[in-house]
Amino acid sequence: MEQSPTITxxxxxITISPPRLSRGHFLMAMVLIVLGYLLLWPVLLLLINSFNxxxxxxxxxxxxxxDHWVNAFQRPGLIQSLGNSLLIWSLTVGISFPIGVAIAWLxxxxxxxxxxxxxxxxWVSYMVPxxxxxxxxxxxxxxxxxxxxxxxxxxxxxxxxxxxxxxVPGIVWANLMGHGISIKVMLMTPAFRNMDSTLExxxxxxxASNLRTLFKVTLPLMVSPMIMVFALQLLRVFQSFETExxxxxxxxxxxxxxxxxxxxxxxxxxxxxxxxxASITLLMIVLIIPLQRWILERRRYTTITGSFRPGxxxxxxxxxxxxxxxxxxxxLLTFGPMVILILGSFMQRIGYFVLGFTLEHWRLVLSDxxxxxxxxxxxxxxxxxxxVSPLIFSVLAYILVRTRLPGRGALDLMIWGSGAIPGILAxxxxxxxxxGTPGLxxxxxxxxxxxxxxxxxxxxxxxxxxxxxxxxxxxxxExxxxxSGAGWIRTYFKIWLPLLMPTLVLVAVMNFVTASxxxxxxxxxxxxxxxxxxxxxxxxxxxxxxxxxxxxIVSIFIxxxxxxxxxxxxxxxxxxxxxHDMRAGPxxxx
Amino acid sequence: MTSAAPTSTxxxxxxxxxxxxxSLRGLWKTYPGSSxxxxxxxxxxxxxxxxxxxxGPSGCGKTTTLxxxxxxxxxxxxxxxxxxxxxxxxxxxxxxxxDKRNVGMVFQSYAIWPHMTVAENVAFxxxxxHFPKNEIKDRVAKALxxxxxxxxxxxxxxxxxxxxxxxxAFARALVTEPRVLLLDEPFSNLxxxxxxxxxxGVKLLQKRLNIAMLFVTHDQIEALSLSNRIVLMNxxxxxxxxxxxxLYEAPSNEFVRDFVGRTLxxxxxxxxxxxxxxxAIALEGAPDCVVFGRTYHPDGIAxxxxxxxxxxxxxxxxxxxxxxxxxxxxxxxxxxxxxxVGERIEYQIEIDGQGAMLLYGxxxxxxxxxxxxxxxxxxxxxxxWSSNWxxxxx
Numbered sequence: 001m002e003q004s005p006t007i008t009x010x011x012x013x014i015t016i017s018p019p020r021l022s023r024g025h026f027l028m029a030m031v032l033i034v035l036g037y038l039l040l041w042p043v044l045l046l047l048i049n050s051f052n053x054x055x056x057x058x059x060x061x062x063x064x065x066x067d068h069w070v071n072a073f074q075r076p077g078l079i080q081s082l083g084n085s086l087l088i089w090s091l092t093v094g095i096s097f098p099i100g101v102a103i104a105w106l107x108x109x110x111x112x113x114x115x116x117x118x119x120x121x122x123w124v125s126y127m128v129p130x131x132x133x134x135x136x137x138x139x140x141x142x143x144x145x146x147x148x149x150x151x152x153x154x155x156x157x158x159x160x161x162x163x164x165x166x167x168v169p170g171i172v173w174a175n176l177m178g179h180g181i182s183i184k185v186m187l188m189t190p191a192f193r194n195m196d197s198t199l200e201x202x203x204x205x206x207x208a209s210n211l212r213t214l215f216k217v218t219l220p221l222m223v224s225p226m227i228m229v230f231a232l233q234l235l236r237v238f239q240s241f242e243t244e245x246x247x248x249x250x251x252x253x254x255x256x257x258x259x260x261x262x263x264x265x266x267x268x269x270x271x272x273x274x275x276x277x278a279s280i281t282l283l284m285i286v287l288i289i290p291l292q293r294w295i296l297e298r299r300r301y302t303t304i305t306g307s308f309r310p311g312x313x314x315x316x317x318x319x320x321x322x323x324x325x326x327x328x329x330x331x332l333l334t335f336g337p338m339v340i341l342i343l344g345s346f347m348q349r350i351g352y353f354v355l356g357f358t359l360e361h362w363r364l365v366l367s368d369x370x371x372x373x374x375x376x377x378x379x380x381x382x383x384x385x386x387x388v389s390p391l392i393f394s395v396l397a398y399i400l401v402r403t404r405l406p407g408r409g410a411l412d413l414m415i416w417g418s419g420a421i422p423g424i425l426a427x428x429x430x431x432x433x434x435x436g437t438p439g440l441x442x443x444x445x446x447x448x449x450x451x452x453x454x455x456x457x458x459x460x461x462x463x464x465x466x467x468x469x470x471x472x473x474x475x476x477x478e479x480x481x482x483x484s485g486a487g488w489i490r491t492y493f494k495i496w497l498p499l500l501m502p503t504l505v506l507v508a509v510m511n512f513v514t515a516s517x518x519x520x521x522x523x524x525x526x527x528x529x530x531x532x533x534x535x536x537x538x539x540x541x542x543x544x545x546x547x548x549x550x551x552x553i554v555s556i557f558i559x560x561x562x563x564x565x566x567x568x569x570x571x572x573x574x575x576x577x578x579x580h581d582m583r584a585g586p587x588x589x590x
Numbered sequence: 591m592t593s594a595a596p597t598s599t600x601x602x603x604x605x606x607x608x609x610x611x612x613s614l615r616g617l618w619k620t621y622p623g624s625s626x627x628x629x630x631x632x633x634x635x636x637x638x639x640x641x642x643x644x645x646g647p648s649g650c651g652k653t654t655t656l657x658x659x660x661x662x663x664x665x666x667x668x669x670x671x672x673x674x675x676x677x678x679x680x681x682x683x684x685x686x687x688x689d690k691r692n693v694g695m696v697f698q699s700y701a702i703w704p705h706m707t708v709a710e711n712v713a714f715x716x717x718x719x720h721f722p723k724n725e726i727k728d729r730v731a732k733a734l735x736x737x738x739x740x741x742x743x744x745x746x747x748x749x750x751x752x753x754x755x756x757x758x759a760f761a762r763a764l765v766t767e768p769r770v771l772l773l774d775e776p777f778s779n780l781x782x783x784x785x786x787x788x789x790x791g792v793k794l795l796q797k798r799l800n801i802a803m804l805f806v807t808h809d810q811i812e813a814l815s816l817s818n819r820i821v822l823m824n825x826x827x828x829x830x831x832x833x834x835x836x837l838y839e840a841p842s843n844e845f846v847r848d849f850v851g852r853t854l855x856x857x858x859x860x861x862x863x864x865x866x867x868x869x870a871i872a873l874e875g876a877p878d879c880v881v882f883g884r885t886y887h888p889d890g891i892a893x894x895x896x897x898x899x900x901x902x903x904x905x906x907x908x909x910x911x912x913x914x915x916x917x918x919x920x921x922x923x924x925x926x927x928x929x930x931v932g933e934r935i936e937y938q939i940e941i942d943g944q945g946a947m948l949l950y951g952x953x954x955x956x957x958x959x960x961x962x963x964x965x966x967x968x969x970x971x972x973x974x975w976s977s978n979w980x981x982x983x984x
Contacts, residue, residue, distance in 0.1 A: 404622055479662050480701035482688040483772075484715035484762065494714070498705040 028405045031396065035411070038456060039418040042429025043282060049432060050275040057271055068272035078277060081259035082284075087168070088244065088255060089237035092175040093230075100184025101226060103329065106322045107185070108192035109218070110313045113323050118330070120570060122185040125334035127566040129517030130178030131242040131534055132555035135541045136337030137174050138246065139344045139548060141165035145351030147340070171247045177333055178243060184229055191225030210313075231295040234288050238281055238422040241520035242538060250543045256281055257424045257520060264428065264524060278425050285420055292420075338559060345552040361549040371536065375557065377447060378516055378532045382561065385454045385515035386508040389462055392455065393507060394500060397466030402475060419460030423521030427453065431524050445527035453522050454515035462507045469503045506569060513565035517558060533558050610673065611770050611802035612636040612659060617668035619654050619826075628654045630826040632668070636770060639800040641793075643817035645807060647849070651826035652806045656772050659804060660695050661688030672769065689718065694763030695772040698779065700755045702747040708734070709743035712761045719766065733761040736795070753784045760795070770802040777812060789816060810850050814838065822846055838902075842886050844975060847900050854906070854947050856899040856921075856967075860891055860974070869974045871899055873967075875943015876921035883972030891976055900973040908937060908951045911962035916942075920964040928959050939963060 049057075053065030072078050103122070107115045140148045141163045149161025164170060203213040241257040249258060256277055263274035315322060345362065348355035365371050396415065400408055418426075430453065434444040443449045477499060481491040519534040526535055533554050541551035612635070619629040629651040636642045644652035657663040659670060661677070664685060670678040672693075677686040703711055709730055716726045734740050737757040742750070750758065756776060763771055776792075777785045793816055796803055807813050813820050814834040821831040822845075829849075830842045841847035858871040867884045869891060883899055885891050909920070916922040923941040928951075935951045949965070957963060 474699060474701070476697045476699050476701040477703060479660075479688070480695070480697055480703070480762075481714070481718075482662070483660050483691075483693060483695040485689045485692065485718035485766070486714070487687075487689050487718075490718055495703060499703070 024403060024405050028399065028407050028411075031399065032407055032411060032414075035414055037433070038430070038452060039414055039421075039426075042426060042433045043418075043421060045432045045436070046275050046278045046282065046425065046429045050272070050279045052272070055272075068276050072273040072276040075273065077254060078259060078273060079280075081254045081256045081277070082280065084248075084253065085237055085255040085257070088171055088175065088240070091168075091172045092180045093233055095172070096176050096180035096184055097226075097230070097233075100181055100188060100229075101222070103181070103185045103326060104188035104192050105222070106326065107189045110315050110319065110322065112315070112319050112326070118323075118326050119185070119189050121330050121334065122182045122189075123570075124563060124566050125330065126179055126182040126186050127513055127562050127569075128334060128559055129242075129519070129534065129562060130175070130240070131246075131517070131519055131537055132341060132559050133178045133333075133337045134174045134243045134246050135537060135548070135551050135555050136340045136344075137170075137177060138165055138541065139340050139350055139552065141170065141173075142351065145349075147351055147353075150351050150353070166247055166251045168253065171244060171253075174243045174247060175240065177337070181329070182333055184233075187229045187232065188225055191228070192222060228296060231292045234292050235285065235420045238285065238425075239520075241422075241424055241523075242534075245538065246541060257422060260424055260428060261523065274428065278428055281422070281425060285422075289417060289420055293416075338556075341552045341555050341559070345549055345556060347549065350548045350552070362553060365550050365553045370531070371554065373529075374531045374533050374536045374554075377450075377530055378534070378561070380447060381450055381454045381518070381532065382512045382516040384451050385457070386512040388451075388455050389458055389511040390466075390504040390507045393459060393462035394466050394504060396459075396463050397470055400463070401467050401470040402478075415459055415463050423457075423519075424524065427521050427524040434525070444525070445530065447530050449525045450522050450530055450532075453525060454511070454518050457518060457521060458507070458511045458514050462511065465507055466500075466503060469500060473499055509565050509568045513562045513569070516561040516565070609637055610635050610671075611638045611640075612673075612804065613671045614655070614659070615669040615671070617655065617658060617665045617670070619651075619658060619663060619665050627651075627666075627826050629658070629665075632826075632828060634821055634828070634831065636802050636804055638769070638802050639796075640818045641796055641803045641805055641816055643805045643807060643813045643820045644823060645810060645813040645820050645849075646823035646829075647808055649825075650823040652808075652823050653774060654826075655823075656774055656804060656806045659770075660693055660772055661686060661691050692719075692766060692768050693770050693772055694766065694768040696756070696759045696763050696774065696776045698775040700759040700776075700779075702750070702755045702758050704747045706747060707743065708739065708745045708747070708750070708758050711747060711758055712765050715762060715766050729765050730761075733765040736764065737761045752780055753788065756780065756788060760792075764795075764799070764801075767799075768801070770804060771796075773803060773805045775807055776805075777807070778809070785812075792816065814850070822849060824849075839971070840886070841900070841973060847973060847975070852903050853900045854903060854949070855975075856901055856941075856944055858897055858899050860893050860895045860897055862893055863890060865890070869897070871897060871972075871974060873899070873921055873944075875941065876916060878916070878918045879921050879967070880919075881967050881972060882970035883974040885974040885976075887976065891974060895976065898975045900975060901967060903948075903950050905968040905971070906949055907966040908939075908949060908957065909964045909966055910955075910957055911964050916964045919969065920966045923963050923965055925957055925959050925961050925963055928957065930956075937963075939965070941965065 050068055051064050051066065053063045053067040054060035106112050107119050107122075112118070138146070140146050143149055143161045143164040143166070146161060146163065146165065149163055152158060153161055165174065200213055200217055203217045204210075208216060238256065240255070241261070244253075244255045245258045245261065248254060249262070254262065260274050260277055263270040263277070344350045346357045346359070347353070348358050348360075396411070399405060400412055421429075430449070431444070434440050434449055443452075477495055478491055481495045486494065517534060518532070519538060522532065523535060523538075526532065531539075537551050537554040537558065539545055540547045540554060613633075614635075615633050617629055617632040618627055620627040628649075632651070632655060634642070644655055646652050654663060658665050658678070665678060665680055667680050668678070669676060669680065672691065676684060677691055678684060703714070706714070712730045712733055713726050716729060721729070730743070731740070734742065737760050739754065739757050739761065742754065742758075747755070747758070756779075759776070773792075777788055780788060789812060805813075805816060814837075817834055819831060820834055820837050822829045822837060824845050830837055830846045837846060837850045841850065847853050857874040859874070861870040861872050861880060863869045867886065867890050869883055869885060870880055871883060873879045873881070881899065885897075891897055911922065921942060921944070923939040923944075925937050926940055926946060927938040929936040929938075930953075932953075934953055935956055937949050937951055937957065938946055939949055940946050951957065
C-alpha cells in the first residue's frame with residue numbers, strides 16, 4: 001500500500017461543526033425540564049405538600065410537620081377508601097378475568113363466525129368512556145326509577161325493585177360492563193391469535209389428543225399473555241373514578257379517588273388530607289411499578305412468534321352458540337347502553353313509561369348555553385390534542401429511538417412511569433403547580449390548563465406507537481436521503497413526514513378520543529367556564545342535580561365522538577397495518 | 591463529474607488526485623456503551639476505478655468503516671479525504687455532513703422510499719442538489735437505462751421485486767455520477783441465482799463507469815470474484831489486504847486462512863527449512879509423503895517441529911487405491927460417505943493418521959463408500975502453521 005500523498009484540507013464547502021451534539025443536548029435538556037416539570041414535579045409536590053402543616057395553605061405561611069398525616073389516619077373512612085379501591089378492583093378483576101380469557105379464546109382460537117368483527121366491537125366498547133355506560137346502567141337499575149326495576153315491579157307486583165345499582169355489587173357490575181371485560185378481551189385476543197400453531201401441531205403429531213394438547217400445550221402458552229394482561233391491570237386499581245363517583249357517593253361509599261375529590265371539593269377544601277391520601281396512593285404505585293415492569297420484561301420474549309396460521313378449533317354447532325353468547329355480551333356492554341340512553345333522552349321522565357315520550361329534553365339541552373359552551377370546549381380540547389400530541393410524541397419517540405443522546409433512559413422512564421399516575425392525582429398535582437408558579441397561576445381555570453393535560457394524556461401509548469413505527473421504518477430511509485444530498489429539512493419533509501403520516505393520523509385520532517372522554521384528569525382543573533361534556537354529564541347525573549334525561553343526551557354526544565374516532569382508528573390501522581402493542585405501557589390500559 | 595463534486599483542486603498534486611479517490615487515515619471508532627473499539631487505527635486508500643472490498647464476519651467493523659466514509663458515523667479519531675479534499679479531520683473538529691459529500695450508496699435493505707415512484711426515487715439526489723429540471727429528466731432516464739429499468743419510471747417502490755429494487759438503488763446511487771460508490775452488502779437479500787447475475791452486472795457497470803467502489807460483504811465468494819483488492823477485517827483490525835489471489839494463496843495469519851476459502855489441516859513434522867520460510871513437511875500417517883509449504887511467521891518454524899499444513903481442497907486429488915501401500919507422494923484413506931451435490935462429489939474420508947476430512951472429487955469418477963483411496967497432494971504451494979487456531983471456534 002502506498003503512502004498517502006501530502007494532503008491539505010480545503011476550506012470551501014466544509015462546515016466546521018461546533019461541539020457536535022450541543023444542539024441535541026440542549027433539546028434533550030429542554031425536553032427533560034419541561035416534561036419533568038409537568039409530569040414529575042406535580043407528583044413530588046403532592047408528597048412535599050402533604051407535610052405542609054399549615055391549616056389554610058393560601059393564607060398561612062408554609063410550616064412543615066406531620067399534622068395532616070396524623071389527622072388523615074384518624075379520620076374515619078379516609079384510609080378505608082384505599083381498601084375500598086382494592087375491594088372494587090379485586091371483585092372486578094376476579095370476575096372479568098376468567099370471562100375475558102374465555103371470550104378471547106373463543107375469538108382467537110375457534111372457528112366462531114365473524115370473529116374479527118366481534119373483536120372490533122369489543123374494542124369499540126372499550127373506546128366508549130365508562131361515564132356514559134354508567135349513566136345508562138343507572139337508567140336501568142336505579143332502585144326507584146330504573147327501567148328494569150320498574151318493569152319487574154309492574155310484572156310481579158313487587159313493592160320494591162329487586163336491583164340497586166347504588167351498592168357495591170352495583171359498582172362492580174357497572175365496572176364490568178364499562179371496561180372491565182372489554183379491556184381484557186382487547187388485550188388478550190391478539191396475543192392468543194399470534195400463538196405459534198406449529199407448537200400445537202407438534203403436540204398433535206407427537207401423539208397427543210386434542211384435549212391433551214389443550215391442557216399440555218395451548219393453556220400453558222396462554223398463561224404468558226394472561227400474566228402480562230394481569231400485570232397491566234395492576235395499576236387500574238387506582239384509575240377508576242366516574243363510576244365510583246356516580247354510584248358510590250350516594251350511599252356514602254368512597255374509593256380513594258372519589259375521597260380525594262370530595263376532600264378537595266368540600267365546602268372548606270381539605271387539601272392537607274387530600275395530599276396525604278394522594279401520597280399514600282403514590283407510594284403504593286411506586287411499589288407496584290417495578291413489580292409490573294419485572295413481570296412484563298420477564299415475559300417479553302415468550303410469546304413472540306412468526307407464525308400467523310393459528311390452528312382453529314371447530315366447535316361444530318357450538319360455534320353458533322358461542323356467537324350468540326358473545327352477541328349478548330356485546331349488547332350488554334355497548335349496544336344496550338346506547339339504546340337505553342337514546343330511549344331515555346326521549347322519555348318525559350326516565351323510568352315512567354306511562355308519561356310517554358317527548359322532544360322537550362333535546363330542545364332544552366341544545367338551546368342551553370352551558371351545553372353549547374361545553375361542546376365547544378370539548379371539541380377544542382379534543383382537536384388540540386389531536387393536532388399537537390402527534391407532533392410532540394413523534395419528537396420524543398425520535399429522540400428515544402434514533403439518537404444516542406444522554407438522558408434517554410430517564411426520558412423513557414418518565415414517560416413510562418407517569419403513565420401510571422392516576423388522572424385524579426396528576427390533576428391534583430398540576431393544580432398545585434399552576435397555583436404555586438408565578439405566571440402559570442394565570443392559567444388556572446382557563447382552557448390552557450386542560451389543554452396541557454389532554455395533550456400529555458396519551459403520551460405513553462402514543463410515544464410507544466411512534467417508537468414502534470420508527471423502528472419498523474428503519475434508519476436507512478433517512479440515511480439514504482442524507483447520502484443523496486438532502487439536508488435535515490428536506491429529509492424531514494420529503495421522507496419522514498410522508499412515511500409517518502398514517503401513524504401520526506392514528507395517534508391524532510386516538511388522542512381525540514381520549515381527550516373527548518377525559519374526566520378524572522381534568523375535573524380538578526376545570527372551572528365553570530371550562531366545563532366539558534364529560535364533566536357536564538357527570539354533574540347532570542349526580543344526585544345533587546339528577547337531570548338524567550339531559551345527562552343521557554350529553555352522553556350520546558360523548559359516545560358519538562368516541563365511536564366515530566374508533567371507526568377512524570380502525571380505518572387507518574387497517575389501511576396502514578399499524579397494530580396495537582399490548583406492551584405499550586400502563587396507559588394503554590387506562 | 592458533476593458540478594457539485596469537488597474535483598480539480600489547486601492545492602493537491604494532480605498526480606495523486608487522479609489515483610486516490612478516498613483515503614482513510616488512522617480511523618478509530620468506539621460506540622457508546624461498548625468497551626471494544628468497532629474500528630481500530632484503520633488506514634487505507636481506494637483508487638479511482640477500483641473495487642475495494644471490506645470483508646469480514648459480522649461485527650468486524652466493515653460496515654462502520656463504510657458508514658464513516660458516507661458520513662453517517664463520526665470517527666473518534668483519524669482523517670478521511672476524498673481525493674485531496676479533507677472531509678473529516680477529527681483533530682480539527684472538521685466533519686462534512688453526508689449530504690455534502692456526493693457519494694453514491696446502496697444500502698443493504700436498498701432503502702427505496704415506498705411513497706415515491708421509481709423515477710422520483712432516482713431523481714431525489716438531483717433535486718436535493720438543485721439540478722435544473724430538464725437535466726434531471728435526462729439523467730434519470732440515463733440512469734434507469736444503465737441499470738436496465740427503462741420503462742419502470744412510474745412504478746411504486748413496494749411493487750418492485752428484490753432485484754428491481756436493488757437496481758433502483760444503484761440508479762439512485764449513480765445518478766449524480768459520484769466519484770465513489772459505497773455498497774453495503776447489496777446482494778445479501780437476493781436469492782442465489784439473482785445474486786450471481788447481479789454480481790456480473792455490477793462488475794460490468796463498474797468497468798463501464800470506471801468508478802471507485804467500496805464494497806462491504808461477509809461473503810468471501812462475492813469478495814473474491816468482484817474485488818480488485820480485499821481488506822479482510824476482524825475485531826475492527828485489518829488482518830490482511832491485497833488482491834484476492836494473495837489472500838487465498840498466501841494468507842498471513844490463521845484468521846485469513848480460515849475465513850477465505852476452505853482449508854484442510856494436515857498434521858506433519860518439519861523435515862527441513864530455509865531462511866525464506868520454505869519448509870519440507872512429512873505428513874503424519876504417510877511414511878513416504880513429503881510436501882512443501884511456507885510459513886509467514888516472522889521467526890519461521892524450526893526443523894523437527896510439529897506443524898499443521900494448510901491445504902486447499904482442490905489441491906488434493908482422490909485416486910482409487912490399487913491395493914498395497916500408498917505410493918510415494920500420497921496418503922491413504924477410507925471413504926466413509928459420498929455425497930453427490932451436483933457439480934462434484936463430496937467425500938468424507940478417514941485419512942490415515944490424520945482423522946476425517948471433507949474432500950471434493952470429480953463427478954465422472956465416483957468412488958463407492960467404504961473403499962480405500964490414495965490422496966495425492968500438490969507437491970508445493972501450501973501453508974504451514976504452528977497451531978490449528980480457527981476463528982470459527984471463537
